[in-house]
């Protein structure tokens with residue numbers, strides 16, 4: 001079984017078309033910055049190029065905890081899947097509100113192959129089988145000889161299955177109400193100063209490919 005970890009790879013230009021957290025979103029012409037029900041703009045979290053376009057992830061941080069960003073139908077989180085057919089360009093940033101992260105962090109993908117036995121090897125009495133993302137993340141080391149990996153270098157993972165989330169808990173698409181597809185995990189980030197505030201939780205990116213939209217939820 002393989003897991004594609006997303007690893008911190010230094011800084012990147014704010015408007016670059018590379019996998020990154022932070023910086024400025026790239027979107028088709030005419031796209032306007034998404035707003036939350038609280039009246040403030042959402043904060044831009046991540047630009048994730050995927051096979052059929054770019055996933056663009058937003059979450060409200062104007063008053064952390066006040067807006068229901070764990071609810072897929074809430075206006076406090078937003079995911080867009082922008083197709084590549086149209087040119088993607090930097091979006092105009094609203095002048096007020098919490099909109100940008102303090103740093104732009106480049107992401108490189110790192111494929112981890114997990115031993116299926118390691119996943120199966122758990123106590124039968126324990127209902128919770130080891131989770132592929134958890135195993136891959138906890139095993140992360142930049143150099144094989146490192147004694148301990150710096151787990152904060154893991155910014156999340158792309159594809160695969162959602163960590164400790166049953167299939168029947170997949171959120172419904174806000175537009176067509178069909179279950180959405182899991183697309184990525186996002187961790188808060190490399191350092192407290194530049195990270196997204198997720199209340200210490202893991203974030204989940206879901207997408208409805210036909211509707212080209214999705215949700216960003218924390219557990």
Ligand SMILES: [Zn+2]
Nearest residue numbers: 036038060067
């Ligand atoms: Zn809000």
Ligand SMILES: [Zn+2]
Nearest residue numbers: 173176208211
């Ligand atoms: Zn849909």
